[in-house]
Amino acid sequence: MTKWFQVVNAFKGNKKVLCAIRFCKIGVLHDYFKYNALDNRLVLGYGLEDIDYFGELEEGLTERFDGRLSTSPISTVGLEIIDRLILSLRQPKDALILNFLKHAFTNCLNLQYFKVSNFLLIQGHPNQRNSDLDETQNNLNMVHFICGAPNNNMLHVISEYLRNIEVLVFGSRSSSDNLILSLTYFINLKRSYLIIQGISEPLYVKFEYLDGKEQSYYYYDGSLIREDKQDSSYSCRSFTFICKRDTRFTVCVGSNESLLNFCIDTIQGDCHSISAILVFT
Structure with missing residues (x-):
C-alpha cells in the first residue's frame, strides 16, 4: 500500500x-x-x-x-x-x-x-x-442489497451514516425465517423495492405503518395475493417492513439475474405497487 x-x-x-x-x-x-x-x-x-x-x-x-x-x-x-x-x-x-x-x-x-x-x-x-x-x-442515495435482505445490524449501520438514502432495493433470499426491517431511520426515503426471486414456497409480506395501519400479502405460485391477516395454515418465510405512509413500495416477481441487474429506471417483470392510501387495520 x-x-x-x-x-x-x-x-x-x-x-x-x-x-x-x-x-x-x-x-x-x-x-x-x-x-x-x-x-x-x-x-x-x-x-x-x-x-x-x-x-x-x-x-x-x-x-x-x-x-x-x-x-x-x-x-x-x-x-x-x-x-x-x-x-x-x-x-x-x-x-x-x-x-x-x-x-x-x-x-x-x-x-x-x-x-x-x-x-x-x-x-x-x-x-x-x-x-x-x-x-x-x-x-x-441508493442502496441495493444484491444477495437478498440484510441483517438488521447492517441496515442500522447504513442508516446511521447515510440517513438521506432515497431508494432501497431488497431481495427475497434471507437466512431468517421471519425478518423485520424498519425503514423509518431513512428520513428521505422515497421508494423501496422487494424482488421476489422465483421461489416456489409461499412467502408472507407485511407492511406496518407508523400510524398503526397495516396490510399483508402472500406470494404463492407466481401470484401476489392481498390478505387481511396471516393464515396460520401456511408455513412460510415472512418479511415485515415498517414504513412511513409516504414511501412508495413496489414488489416485483423476477429471478436472481433480475436482482443483480435491477435498475429503477427500467423495471422489468411482474410488478405490484403497494399503496399506503388503501391500507386497512
Whole structure:
C-alpha cells in the first residue's frame, strides 16, 4: 500500500483526480495501479494476504480477526480522493462487511460507489456523473442489497451514516425465517423495492405503518395475493417492513439475474405497487 499512496501523493492538490480501489482475496487479483486519462481517475487493485485477516501474536502464532481489515492511509492526500471502493470476497462475514462500511463512511468523504461482492451495492443515481471532488460529497442515495435482505445490524449501520438514502432495493433470499426491517431511520426515503426471486414456497409480506395501519400479502405460485391477516395454515418465510405512509413500495416477481441487474429506471417483470392510501387495520 505504501507504493499505492506514493502514486496518490503525486496528484496532491488536484481536485479533479478521483480514485477507484478494489480489494480481492490474493490469488484472484494481482496488485496493480493504473491511470485512466479519459476519466482522470486512478484505478488501484490490491490482493489481500493472510496478514490482512490474521494478526501476529507472540511466538509466531496467529489469531483470526473476523471483521478486521487494515486500510490505514499512508498518504498526505488522504482517502477523500477515493470515490469508488470495491471489496471482492467470495463469502465475506457480516462483521467484515460492517467494519468495512464504517471505515468507508468515516474516511472516504467523497465516496460515490461502494460494492461488496454480490452482497451489497451503494451508489448515487447511475446516470449521475461528477469529476470534481467538490461536487461529489454526500451524493450517495441508493442502496441495493444484491444477495437478498440484510441483517438488521447492517441496515442500522447504513442508516446511521447515510440517513438521506432515497431508494432501497431488497431481495427475497434471507437466512431468517421471519425478518423485520424498519425503514423509518431513512428520513428521505422515497421508494423501496422487494424482488421476489422465483421461489416456489409461499412467502408472507407485511407492511406496518407508523400510524398503526397495516396490510399483508402472500406470494404463492407466481401470484401476489392481498390478505387481511396471516393464515396460520401456511408455513412460510415472512418479511415485515415498517414504513412511513409516504414511501412508495413496489414488489416485483423476477429471478436472481433480475436482482443483480435491477435498475429503477427500467423495471422489468411482474410488478405490484403497494399503496399506503388503501391500507386497512
